[in-house]
Amino acid sequence: MTGRRNDGGDDAQPEIITGLAAELEELAHTVAQLNTSPSRSERSSGKPPGGAPCPWCWPRMPHQEKAERLAELADWVRDVLFAWPDAPRAILSCWPRHWDVIEELSMLYCAWRTAYTWEGATSSDAAHYLDRLRPSTVERLQVRMRPCGQHHQPDGSPRDDAGMVDRTITELSLL
Structure with a gap:
C-alpha cells in the first residue's frame, strides 16, 4: 500500500502519521546535531567551540x-x-x-x-x-x-x- 486511500476509508491515515512522525524525529535529530557542532570557523581553527578570547570581569x-x-x-x-x-x-x-x-x-x-x-x-x-x-x-x-x-x-x-x-x-x- 502506498499510503493513498483508494476506497475512501481511513485505513491509510495511521501509515501517513507514522511516516511523518519518523521524518519529524529525523529532523529533530539533525537540528540537535547542528546546534551542538562547531561552526565552520571553529572547525578550521582546530580549537574547541568558545575558544575565542573572553573579556575580563x-x-x-x-x-x-x-x-x-x-x-x-x-x-x-x-x-x-x-x-x-x-x-x-x-x-x-x-x-x-x-x-x-x-x-x-x-x-x-x-x-x-x-x-x-x-x-x-x-x-x-x-x-x-x-x-x-x-x-x-x-x-x-x-x-x-x-x-x-x-x-x-x-x-x-x-x-x-x-x-x-x-x-x-x-x-x-x-x-
Whole structure:
C-alpha cells in the first residue's frame, strides 16, 4: 500500500502519521546535531567551540589576578595601542587609577586579541576593531580623562606609565 486511500476509508491515515512522525524525529535529530557542532570557523581553527578570547570581569577577579592582568594590559597599551598617535594623547598616564578606563581598555584589548591572535579570526574581526572599536574607545577615553588633563599630564618626552602601573600592581598585591 502506498499510503493513498483508494476506497475512501481511513485505513491509510495511521501509515501517513507514522511516516511523518519518523521524518519529524529525523529532523529533530539533525537540528540537535547542528546546534551542538562547531561552526565552520571553529572547525578550521582546530580549537574547541568558545575558544575565542573572553573579556575580563574585573570585579570578580582576585587581587593577585588583577595585578597580573593589569601588567599584561599595560604592556599592550604601551606596545600596541600607543602605536596610534591619538591614543597616547587621549589616555593619560593616570589611567591605571581609573577602573572605568581599565574596563574600556581591557575590552579593547580583548577585541584586539580576537582580531589578531585568535585562530578563528577573520579579516572582518580586524576591520571591525580598526574601523569601529579602536577609534570609538579612544574617543570615549579622551572624554573620560579630560578632567585629569589639567592635573597629572606631563608635557614633553614620551611617557612610560610603568611606575604608575607598578604602584597599582603593588597595592593590589597587598590587598
